[in-house]
Amino acid sequence: MSLIIAYIGKKGCVMAADKRKIGYFGDKENLDTLEKELYEGVIDNDEDFLNRAAELGISIKITDDASKLKVVGNCIRGEVSTKGTFETRRRRIYGTTNGYQIVELIGSDTKSRKAGSKGIIIFGNKYAKELAENLISREWKSSQSLRYMGDVFEAILTEVASKTPTVGNKFDVLIQQPSFSDTSAQRHLNMTIDQDIKVLTKFRQELAEKLLQQSREIEMADKIIDNGNVGKVVSIDGNMIQVQLNDKTQAVDDNWKQLAGPGENVLMFTESEDIKVGDKVVIKDENLCLKKDKSSLRCDIILCSL
Known part of the structure; x- marks a missing residue:
């Protein structure tokens, strides 16, 4: 759902791209029908698009704030991407004076890489590309400025x-015009692209780690005890008490690292003067307290089920 037009030549590189991004949700067969009609030019405006999607039971989200162009080094990078179930497919063009490379990626793995020195490159669906090509053949004057x-x-x-x-x-429209020969352009493109893909790989690794941490946090948050028995008092020293956790309770810190497991002791604080060894400790409606009289207790840990 993109259109990127790039010129690469001895004057430099200029790229233009729309900012549209479309999200779909619905039956795959109906999605295929909708996409076929779009790519054949049957649907020619946003209103008809939304109406046709509604007829097919497809939920659509249209935004016009996606940045598809970026300056990387002395190059311009244009990218179109498609998100699959497990991976994102990316098609990129990197352009500079006297050189360009087209790179196809699945995730951060390079699947193909092609180089050229001059030309007009268009990324987009077949219908949009045909429209753009016809207009370029009518309007283009190579002698003009970038x-x-x-x-x-x-x-x-x-x-x-x-x-x-x-x-x-x-x-968006971006222009770059450094001084490169055909040979130096490709050398610069190779270095720039290699580094850019390394950045993408690192980003994906960090994202995967972040998602794993978020998944862990959600899993642990679901285990936080808001009602139930947690243990019993085993020693008392003024307002400090030691509580032995029962066989279904663990204590963790803010980073979900286990501090005490079942059968181990944790430190708690009380203001009650009527407390005895053996008293049951519970959480009642998210409040930590003694079972016998609901006297409040405090602790610096998170109590979770196993």
């Missing part, structure tokens, strides 16, 4: 957006 080319690309994106909801009506 700024002029950017203006032409933006005008083309505007016209394509008026004919298909797969392209939004908000755009």
